[in-house]
Every structure is written in C-alpha cells, then in structure tokens.
Amino acid sequence: MNIFGKSVTYAFLIISSFVFIIPFIWMVSTSLKEPGAIFAFPPQWIPDPFLFQNYKSAWTIAPFQQFLENTVTIVVLTTIGTVISSSIVAFGFARLVFRGRNVWFAILLASMMIPYEVTIIPLYVEFKLLGWIDTLRCLIVPSFFGAAFNIFLLRQYFLTIPYDLDEAAIIDGCSTFQVYWRIMLPIVAPALVTVAIFQVMNAWTDFMGPLIFLNDQRNYTLTLGLNLFRNSYLTEWNNLMAIASLVTVVPLIIFFIGQKYLIGGIAASGIKG
Amino acid sequence: MNKMTRQFEGYSFIGLWIIGFMAFSLGPLLFSLIISFFKWSLLDKPVFIGLKNYIDMFKLDPLFWKSLKVTFTYAVVSVPLGLIVSLLLAILLNLKLKGMGIFRTLFYLPSVITGVAAAVLWMWVLQPDFGILNYFLSFLGIQGPDWLGDPNWALTSLIMMSVWGSGGGIVIFLAGLQNIPQLLYDVSSIDGATKFRQFRAITIPMITPSIFFNLIMGVIGAFRTFTQGYVMTNGGPLNSTYFYALYIYNKAFQDLQMGYAAALSWILFIIIAVLTLLVFKTSSSWVYYETERKG
Numbered sequence: 396m397n398i399f400g401k402s403v404t405y406a407f408l409i410i411s412s413f414v415f416i417i418p419f420i421w422m423v424s425t426s427l428k429e430p431g432a433i434f435a436f437p438p439q440w441i442p443d444p445f446l447f448q449n450y451k452s453a454w455t456i457a458p459f460q461q462f463l464e465n466t467v468t469i470v471v472l473t474t475i476g477t478v479i480s481s482s483i484v485a486f487g488f489a490r491l492v493f494r495g496r497n498v499w500f501a502i503l504l505a506s507m508m509i510p511y512e513v514t515i516i517p518l519y520v521e522f523k524l525l526g527w528i529d530t531l532r533c534l535i536v537p538s539f540f541g542a543a544f545n546i547f548l549l550r551q552y553f554l555t556i557p558y559d560l561d562e563a564a565i566i567d568g569c570s571t572f573q574v575y576w577r578i579m580l581p582i583v584a585p586a587l588v589t590v591a592i593f594q595v596m597n598a599w600t601d602f603m604g605p606l607i608f609l610n611d612q613r614n615y616t617l618t619l620g621l622n623l624f625r626n627s628y629l630t631e632w633n634n635l636m637a638i639a640s641l642v643t644v645v646p647l648i649i650f651f652i653g654q655k656y657l658i659g660g661i662a663a664s665g666i667k668g
Numbered sequence: 669m670n671k672m673t674r675q676f677e678g679y680s681f682i683g684l685w686i687i688g689f690m691a692f693s694l695g696p697l698l699f700s701l702i703i704s705f706f707k708w709s710l711l712d713k714p715v716f717i718g719l720k721n722y723i724d725m726f727k728l729d730p731l732f733w734k735s736l737k738v739t740f741t742y743a744v745v746s747v748p749l750g751l752i753v754s755l756l757l758a759i760l761l762n763l764k765l766k767g768m769g770i771f772r773t774l775f776y777l778p779s780v781i782t783g784v785a786a787a788v789l790w791m792w793v794l795q796p797d798f799g800i801l802n803y804f805l806s807f808l809g810i811q812g813p814d815w816l817g818d819p820n821w822a823l824t825s826l827i828m829m830s831v832w833g834s835g836g837g838i839v840i841f842l843a844g845l846q847n848i849p850q851l852l853y854d855v856s857s858i859d860g861a862t863k864f865r866q867f868r869a870i871t872i873p874m875i876t877p878s879i880f881f882n883l884i885m886g887v888i889g890a891f892r893t894f895t896q897g898y899v900m901t902n903g904g905p906l907n908s909t910y911f912y913a914l915y916i917y918n919k920a921f922q923d924l925q926m927g928y929a930a931a932l933s934w935i936l937f938i939i940i941a942v943l944t945l946l947v948f949k950t951s952s953s954w955v956y957y958e959t960e961r962k963g
Contacts, residue, residue: 422792487681
C-alpha cells in the first residue's frame with residue numbers, strides 16, 4: 396500500500412476509534428468531577444480537581460457493598476456450576492457411545508433457540524412454588540445442569556482428542572469418570588477457561604433474571620443496584636458514572652486477560668471463513 | 669463392557685443436562701403454552717379461556733402491534749448497520765499495518781460495557797443540554813434533539829447505541845478474514861484482478877459464514893432487547909421504544925396478566941424460531957463453505 400493509502404487508512408481508524416472510545420472517556424471523566432463541573436459548558440474533559448472520593452461516596456449512598464457480595468456469590472457459583480456440569484455432559488456427548496445420543500444432541504442444539512423471555516414467566520411460577528423467589532438460588536441452581544451453548548462448545552473440543560487416549564487409560568484401569576476427570580479435563584482446560592469467561596461476563600451483567608426473581612433490596616445485584624441508583628432523584632451524574640465505571644471494571648479486566656481465550660472459543664465453535 | 673452398562677454410563681453423563689432441560693427449559697416452555705390459554709393473575713385461580721388471549725392480541729391490542737413494529741424496525745435497521753460497520757472495521761484491521769492490535773482493542777472495548785452500565789452511560793451521552801453528542805453536533809452548527817425525550821429520535825438513539833456496541837462482531841469477522849488463504853489474492857492479482865474485484869469475488873464469499881453467524885445472533889439479540897427500553901426510556905416517549913420483550917415483562921409482572929404474557933411470549937418464540945429457520949434454510953444459496961465446493 397502506498398503512503399497515501401496508509402495515511403487515509405490511519406486517519407479513518409483514528410477518527411472512528413475516537414468515536415467508539417469517547418463515551419468511555421466521558422464516563423470516567425464525569426465520575427471524577429465535582430458537582431459544579433458536571434454541567435460546565437464547554438465540557439471539561441480533564442476534571443479539575445480530580446475527586447476520587449466520588450467513588451467512595453457513591454459506593455456508600457446505596458448498599459453497593461451488599462450488591463457486590465450478592466453479585467460475586469452468583470458469579471462464582473454459576474461459573475463453577477456451569478464449567479463442571481457442561482463439561483460432564485459434553486464429555487458424554489463427545490466420547491461415549493450409547494443409544495439415543497444423536498437425538499438428544501439434536502434436541503440440545505434446538506434448545507438454544509428457546510429464548511429466556513419465553514421461559515421466564517413459568518420459571519417464575521416454578522420458583523415461587525419451590526419457595527425460591529427472592530433468593531439467589533433462582534439464578535444459581537439452573538447453572539448446575541449444563542448450558543446448551545457451553546456443552547456444544549466443549550463437545551467440539553473433546554472431539555479433537557484422539558480416541559487412543561481413552562482406550563489406553565481404560566486398559567490401565569481408569570474408570571470412565573476417571574478418564575473424564577483426570578485425562579480429558581486437563582486437555583480441554585483452555586476451553587474451560589473460555590466457558591468460564593463467558594459465564595462470568597453473563598452473570599455479571601445479567602439484568603432481566605435478577606429483576607424478575609429478586610425483590611428485596613438486600614438480595615439485589617450490582618446491575619439492579621445501579622438501576623435503583625439511577626431512579627433516585629438525589630443521584631448526581633458524577634456518582635452515577637462512578638458506579639457505572641466500577642461495574643465496568645470487572646468485564647474490562649476479564650477482557651484484557653482473556654482476549655485470546657475468547658477469540659479461540661469463537662474459532663472453535665466451528666464458524667470458519 | 670456390555671450394552672446395558674454403556675447405556676447407563678452414557679445417560680449418567682448427559683442425564684444432568686436432560687434433567688435441567690426438562691426442569692428449566694422444555695417444562696417451562698410447555699407450561700407457558702398451557703397458561704397462554706388461561707386468564708391468570710397469579711393470585712387467583714386460572715380460568716380457561718381458549719384462544720381468547722391470542723385473538724385479543726391480534727384484534728384488540730394496539731400495543732401488541734406497536735411493540736412488534738418497534739422491535740422489527742430496531743432489528744431491521746440496527747442489525748445490518750452493525751454488520752456493515754463491524755465488517756468494514758474488520759477489513760481495515762486486517763490490513764498488515766502497525767498498531768492494529770491497539771485499534772482492535774479500542775473498537776472492541778464498547779462491546780464489553782453492556783446492560784445497565786451501557787444504558788446509564790448513554791443516558792448521559794444523549795443528555796440534550798450537557799451530553800457530549802449534542803456538544804459535538806454544535807461544532808457542525810447542528811442543534812441536537814432531545815434524543816431520548818423525542819418520539820422521533822428515541823429509537824434512533826438506541827440504534828446508534830447498538831452500533832456502538834457491535835465491536836463483538838469485529839472479532840468474528842477478523843477470525844474469518846484471517847482464514848482466507850493468501851494464495852487466492854496472489855493468484856488473482858497475477859490474473860490482473862483489481863482490489864475491488866478481489867473484495868467482491870474473494871473476500872465476501874469467503875467470509876459469508878461469519879456474516880451468517882453474526883446475522884443470526886444479531887436478529888435474535890434484537891428481538892430480545894429489553895434492558896435499554898426498560899432502563900433508559902421505559903418504552904416511551906409515546907411508546908416509541910416499547911420493545912416486545914418489555915411488553916411481555918410489563919404484562920406479566922406489572923399488570924399480572926400471566927396468561928396473556930405467556931401468549932405474547934409464545935409469539936416471540938415462534939418469530940425467533942421462524943427467523944432462525946429462514947436464515948438457515950436460505951443460507952445454502954449465499955453462504956460459501958470451503959468444504960462443500962459446488963461446480
């Protein structure tokens with residue numbers, strides 16, 4: 396490419412990335428401003444002074460500590476649940492031969508089409524009958540039964556492992572469960588990380604589930620807390636942006652650490668070009 | 669190992685999912701179909717009313733049609749727009765120039781902010797008097813509208829926001845682009861193909877599977893849009909952002925019309941199923957997979 400083409404490309408990339416990134420900068424900048432500077436015109440890009448205590452005060456206006464604890468509980472337990480259960484099921488689909496396997500796998504694929512919005516009303520009724528409404532159980536327990544997309548993803552990984560390995564292990568006296576647990580799991584560890592990342596992101600940002608299943612403020616998650624905070628007339632934009640920034644920190648860190656796993660996961664799900 | 673133990677073993681591994689599927693997916697799905705034939709407020713006894721919920725919906729409920737229209741408009745505009753933007757950016761990022769890793773991260777970042785955090789952030793960006801969008805527009809001499817408060821602009825605002833978050837698609841397109849053998853470009857340029865012709869005859873056909881994937885995910889995602897409507901506009905102004913999923917939620921959990929909401933949700937299920945099948949069925953005519961070369 397010639398120098399002209401290169402400069403045009405760079406100019407375009409710089410301008411468009413600026414457009415993509417500016418709301419972000421605006422969020423962090425607002426979160427550090429003093430109340431009087433929020434409505435300054437023209438906008439003040441670099442806060443003067445930097446008010447880091449906005450974060451602390453916003454955090455204590457509403458019980459965000461409690462919301463954080465609830466969110467972390469859900470994130471940790473659902474991630475453990477989905478990684479273990481999805482990998483067990485995926486192992487069954489990929490490595491064991493039994494009657495009905497293909498039919499069930501077809502059902503699994505079809506089940507990905509069922510939207511949450513359709514099942515959530517009866518789920519609400521079901522959880523109400525079980526006495527689970529307004530407990531974190533509604534959001535945690537289902538993750539221990541495998542998630543269709545994760546099962547599909549992990550099955551693709553399991554299929555790439557040579558079968559000699561299973562046979563050799565069984566001749567050496569491993570039970571099928573030991574083959575899964577001691578031989579296969581370590582091999583597919585990168586895929587487990589991918590699944591874990593997806594789950595952490597989903598659970599961290601989930602809004603509709605908590606909105607429907609949780610009522611008492613003590614059980615609120617961060618996203619519900621942020622929405623509650625937004626609805627309060629006392630809330631200033633700087634405090635709101637401080638909380639929004641804090642809520643965004645976790646997905647950001649995970650994104651930076653897990654970039655290669657995310658991309659690897661997408662590639663492995665069989666979408667080729 | 670005999671046949672019986674094999675069966676037993678297989679089902680003891682996948683059984684976990686089968687139970688979960690029955691309890692949390694298929695069961696609720698069928699239960700939802702059943703209660704869609706009832707009038708039920710959750711507090712009293714359900715009353716069987718046959719197809720009345722469905723008939724009322726189609727004949728007597730303007731809000732049903734309005735929310736369908738809003739959701740369709742949103743899907744039809746935001747999905748192709750997001751695809752075009754992310755494909756264009758992916759093609760640029762795929763050029764072998766310095767610093768592309770940084771740009772890739774910058775474009776991807778917004779898609780990391782989702783849900784309520786993104787909604788709250790955009791309420792501030794779109795704020796009519798002090799938001800930065802109208803500030804930048806004022807440079808061009810444009811007096812920006814009251815984005816979320818104006819029925820003519822509210823849905824447009826949410827579409828802009830969705831394009832901003834379409835960076836996730838860039839990654840998928842990049843993976844697709846990087847899988848195209850360089851050989852195809854080399855050979856065709858020896859034959860005198862222009863860059864534009866290469867783009868049309870090589871790049872586009874080779875990445876159609878990625879386009880396909882992004883399209884399905886995008887359409888389904890658009891039909892399930894809820895958070896923006898709930899947090900930012902509450903369906904307003906004048907119902908201009910009254911998304912279908914928001915309507916289901918309000919019918920069920922605000923008006924406590926469980927049967928009616930279940931009927932609404934079944935219509936959503938059918939729409940998503942039909943669209944997905946449609947995209948799958950037609951895909952063979954426009955999706956090119958390397959392994960199934962046709963003559």
